[in-house]
Amino acid sequence: MLSLLAALLQMQPAPEIPSEQVGSAEILEAARTDDRNWRALSPANTLYMQVNGGRVVIELNPALAPENAAALRALATAGVFDGGTIDRVQENYVVQWSAREDADAEAEGDDAPVTVPGELARDAADMTVTAVPYADSYAPRIGFVNGFPVAMDDSAIWQTHCYGALGVGRGDDVDGADGRELYVVIGHAPRHLDRNITLAGRVVDGMEYLTVLQRGTGPLGFYETDTEKTGITSIRLASDVAEAERPGVEIMRTDTPAFSAWVDARANRARDGWFVRSAGAIDLCNIPVPTREVSEEE
Amino acid sequence: MLSLLAALLQMQPAPEIPSEQVGSAEILEAARTDDRNWRALSPANTLYMQVNGGRVVIELNPALAPENAAALRALATAGVFDGGTIDRVQENYVVQWSAREDADAEAEGDDAPVTVPGELARDAADMTVTAVPYADSYAPRIGFVNGFPVAMDDSAIWQTHCYGALGVGRGDDVDGADGRELYVVIGHAPRHLDRNITLAGRVVDGMEYLTVLQRGTGPLGFYETDTEKTGITSIRLASDVAEAERPGVEIMRTDTPAFSAWVDARANRARDGWFVRSAGAIDLCNIPVPTREVSEEE
Numbered sequence: 001m002l003s004l005l006a007a008l009l010q011m012q013p014a015p016e017i018p019s020e021q022v023g024s025a026e027i028l029e030a031a032r033t034d035d036r037n038w039r040a041l042s043p044a045n046t047l048y049m050q051v052n053g054g055r056v057v058i059e060l061n062p063a064l065a066p067e068n069a070a071a072l073r074a075l076a077t078a079g080v081f082d083g084g085t086i087d088r089v090q091e092n093y094v095v096q097w098s099a100r101e102d103a104d105a106e107a108e109g110d111d112a113p114v115t116v117p118g119e120l121a122r123d124a125a126d127m128t129v130t131a132v133p134y135a136d137s138y139a140p141r142i143g144f145v146n147g148f149p150v151a152m153d154d155s156a157i158w159q160t161h162c163y164g165a166l167g168v169g170r171g172d173d174v175d176g177a178d179g180r181e182l183y184v185v186i187g188h189a190p191r192h193l194d195r196n197i198t199l200a201g202r203v204v205d206g207m208e209y210l211t212v213l214q215r216g217t218g219p220l221g222f223y224e225t226d227t228e229k230t231g232i233t234s235i236r237l238a239s240d241v242a243e244a245e246r247p248g249v250e251i252m253r254t255d256t257p258a259f260s261a262w263v264d265a266r267a268n269r270a271r272d273g274w275f276v277r278s279a280g281a282i283d284l285c286n287i288p289v290p291t292r293e294v295s296e297e298e
Numbered sequence: 299m300l301s302l303l304a305a306l307l308q309m310q311p312a313p314e315i316p317s318e319q320v321g322s323a324e325i326l327e328a329a330r331t332d333d334r335n336w337r338a339l340s341p342a343n344t345l346y347m348q349v350n351g352g353r354v355v356i357e358l359n360p361a362l363a364p365e366n367a368a369a370l371r372a373l374a375t376a377g378v379f380d381g382g383t384i385d386r387v388q389e390n391y392v393v394q395w396s397a398r399e400d401a402d403a404e405a406e407g408d409d410a411p412v413t414v415p416g417e418l419a420r421d422a423a424d425m426t427v428t429a430v431p432y433a434d435s436y437a438p439r440i441g442f443v444n445g446f447p448v449a450m451d452d453s454a455i456w457q458t459h460c461y462g463a464l465g466v467g468r469g470d471d472v473d474g475a476d477g478r479e480l481y482v483v484i485g486h487a488p489r490h491l492d493r494n495i496t497l498a499g500r501v502v503d504g505m506e507y508l509t510v511l512q513r514g515t516g517p518l519g520f521y522e523t524d525t526e527k528t529g530i531t532s533i534r535l536a537s538d539v540a541e542a543e544r545p546g547v548e549i550m551r552t553d554t555p556a557f558s559a560w561v562d563a564r565a566n567r568a569r570d571g572w573f574v575r576s577a578g579a580i581d582l583c584n585i586p587v588p589t590r591e592v593s594e595e596e
Contacts, residue, residue, distance in 0.1 A: 091506045092461050092586075120575075137433050137581040163390050163486045174574055188461045188486050188583050192567050195575045208389045208513040215506040269490050276472055277418075277493045283435040283581075285486050 023272040024265035031258040032292055038250040040294075041204070043238035045069065046246075047076055050233035051086070054209035057249055058166055060201040061148050063127070064159045065119040068168050068200035071179040073237055075099065080180060081235035086213060090221025092187030095210045096169060097232060099180035118174035120195045121156040129157065130254050132263060134281040138191045142284040144254035148202060149284050151194065159199040162189045162285035166201040186211045189285040204291060205249050248294030263287055321570040322563035329556040330590055336548040338592075339502070341536035343367065344544075345374055348531035349384070352507035355547055356464055358499040359446050361425070362457045363417040366466050366498035369477040371535055373397070378478060379533035384511060388519025390485030393508045394467060395530060397478035416472035418493045419454035427455065428552050430561060432579040436489045440582040442552035446500060447582050449492065457497040460487045460583035464499040484509050487583040502589060503547050546592030561585055 022030075031037045041059055049056040062069040075081065080103035088096035129143040129150060136142045139151035142160075149160045159165065162185065169181030177198065184203055203210070213230055216223040223229050238246050252259055265271060266287060270278040320328075329335045339357055347354040360367040373379065378401035386394035427441040427448060434440045437449035440458075447458045457463065460483065467479030475496065482501055501508070511528055514521040521527050536544050550557055563569060564585060568576035 091509065135433050135435050137435065137579050138577045172572060189581070191581060191584060192564065192573075192577050194577065196567075196573050211389065212510050212512055214510055266490065269494075274470060275490075275494050279436050279490050279492065281435050283487070283489060286489060 022265070024262065024269065025272065027258070027261050027265045028290055031252065031262065031290070034258070037253055037256050037258045038292060039253050040250055041238065043241075043246065044073065045201075046238035047072065047201070047235055048238060048241060048246075049081075049206075049235045052209040052213060052230055054206055055247065056206035056209050057204050057247060058201050059147065059204050059251070060166075061146075061159055061199065063145055064122055064148065064150070064157070065168075065198055065200040068116050068119055068177075068179065068198050071116040072168075072182075072200055075179050076235050076237040077240055079103075079234070081232055084232040084235075085226075085229040086223075086232065087216075087229060088183075088220060088222045089186075089213045089215050091215045093185070093190060093221065094167075094183040095186050095213060096181065096183040098182075103180065114178060115175065116168065116177050116179045116198075118170065118177065119198050119200075120174070121158040124152050124155055124157040127157050128255070130260065132282070132284055132287065134267065134283075136284055138194065144259070144287075144289070147204075147251050147254050147289050149287070151284070156195075158195050159202075160189065160284060161185055161191050161193045161199065162202070163187070164203040164207055165199050166203065167193070168198045168200050170197055184210055191285075204251060204289075205247070250292050250294055252290040252292075254289060259289075262290065320563070322560065322567065323570065325556070325559050325563045326588055329550065329560065329588070332556070335551055335554050335556045336590060337551050338548055339536065341539075341544065342371065343499075344536035345370065345499070345533055346536060346539060346545075347379075347504075347533045350507040350511060350528055352504055353545065354504035354507050355502050355545060356499050357445065357502050357549070358464075359444075359457055359497065361443055362420055362446065362448070362455070363466075363496055363498040366414050366417055366475075366477065366496050369414040370466075370480075370498055373477050374533050374535040375538055377401075377532070379530055382530040382533075383524075383527040384521075384530065385514075385527060386481075386518060386520045387484075387511045387513050389513045391483070391488060391519065392465075392481040393484050393511060394479065394481040396480075401478070412476060413473065414466065414475050414477045414496075416468065416475065417496050417498075418472070419456040422450050422453055422455040425455050426553070428558065430580070430582055430585065432565065432581075434582055436492065442557070442585075442587070445502075445549050445552050445587050447585070449582070454493075456493055457500075458487065458582060459483055459489050459491045459497065460500070461485070462501040462505055463497050464501065465491070466496045466498050468495055482508055489583075502549060502587075503545070548590050548592055550588040550590075552587060557587075560588065 045060040047058040060069040080099040083100040086097045131143040141152040149162045150157050151160050165185045167183045168177045170177040218224040267282040268278040269275040343358040345356040358367040378397040381398040384395045429441045439450040447460045448455050449458050463483045465481045466475045468475040516522040565580040566576040567573040
């Protein structure tokens with residue numbers, strides 16, 4: 001249902017980018033009603049993680065980590081994470097989990113890969129990026145590609161370790177990961193990890209099922225006993241799940257004027273009533289990519 | 299007890315700043331053994347919040363928010379938060395709590411203030427700042443004052459909304475807060491709040507008792523029913539607590555060469571073994587201020 005405000009906005013001469021007089025809530029509300037601003041999640045690039053009584057929805061990032069995205073797709077289809085465990089929850093840092101212990105042997109019979117190369121960055125020339133026109137502490141340029149926050153230098157582009165980023169754990173060998181140890185960022189963006197370890201996606205819904213987990217009391221937040229670990233019911237590729245059981249989460253397109261207007265509004269919050277001062281800028285990892293429930297629109 | 303590594307470092311000609319060849323873990327370990335790098339918490343500026351089965355230790359920031367620090371001191375001594383409730387836990391944002399409902403009337407008999415002015419920034423000329431020599435998305439200059447992350451422009455200085463920052467809730471009136479609604483940042487730094495609402499301290503220990511709380515399902519993460527709210531056993535000023543019951547947490551001094559070496563090491567992580575690339579920079583809110591337990595040193 002359209003709110004009165006959204007209806008009024010639609011009665012104005014249609015602006016490509018909403019007026020600067022409009023605050024962030026109004027921009028988002030107006031954007032919600034225009035289907036061109038939204039996209040469905042591709043079932044081939046979406047994982048559902050059933051854990052801690054809820055469903056965490058993860059979007060894979062094949063544009064920036066194609067081999068790792070393919071590996072996670074295969075591992076999910078092989079079911080190696082079903083019965084896996086959350087092994088580590090480090091305050092202001094990461095939640096980390098592993099595949100079921102006996103899953104290695106089973107998966108060898110499938111097409112699941114044994115090791116996955118590190119994909120720390122890609123050639124920037126290959127990517128179309130929606131620029132975020134503000135300074136970043138870590139990189140010369142920042143922006144978004146298909147909903148993923150990215151940073152760039154003159155030649156390379158990489159996904160950034162923002163809140164909710166999904167990474168593929170590794171030991172000392174950058175190319176030695178097996179895709180069976182994954183982590184999600186649950187604290188202030190640990191951007192020092194950028195280009196040191198592969199990011200293969202991000203959580204788009206359900207972070208709250210991960211962030212409330214008890215922190216581990218061992219070094220690096222690992223649990224000290226098996227009984228403290230939370231079991232993972234399953235991680236499924238959306239393609240492997242009946243269509244009726246897929247949640248209707250849609251993601252705001254980040255290559256639209258509406259998204260750029262949203263970023264601009266978030267950088268200039270004094271347009272919103274409560275604020276008395278705008279920063280005139282915003283940190284890349286402080287830009288939420290909005291979602292909408294499809295059912296709301298029907 | 300000194301580790302072998304720390305002992306070896308001490309045998310070298312004493313450097314004011316440890317060699318750039320040394321990684322962050324080694325710098326911290328060496329710093330731990332030198333009492334000049336640490337300070338105790340002042341009991342007059344420390345709050346103990348007993349909640350969710352643990353103790354959250356908060357350091358007030360009288361240098362940057364003197365009137366708000368004084369108000370929180372008085373309110374804690376008056377006991378207004380004992381029996382208060384956590385009313386709001388918003389994912390990737392804040393935990394917010396309020397004083398006991400009948401505390402207003404009681405506190406009026408004490409010296410507790412009725413309203414507290416907003417202290418959004420101070421005169422930068424009055425402050426000695428340890429500079430952090432990296433770019434910030436929000437402000438021309440950044441650094442630390444007495445353990446608190448700060449940002450500055452040509453004339454003003456303010457505490458920043460990093461993870462763990464303690465804020466004083468307000469309505470639309472910047473000067474209308476009553477000090478009885480407080481919040482702590484539990485997500486990626488919402489720096490757009492800087493200079494819009496008063497920060498009066500930060501959590502130095504025990505964040506994990508706040509961050510694991512179930513997120514509220516109402517708008518802005520407020521709980522929808524009273525039964526969902528977590529009760530606050532007490533918030534006490536450390537001066538009001540017997541000395542034997544004060545935890546032995548010490549804070550690394552941020553005005554020391556050791557702290558600057560720590561920041562430098564965290565910005566250049568490739569000196570640490572696992573990393574393959576250094577950012578050569580670090581975001582202000584990604585710099586943890588180390589703590590130590592005094593009992594460990596005895």
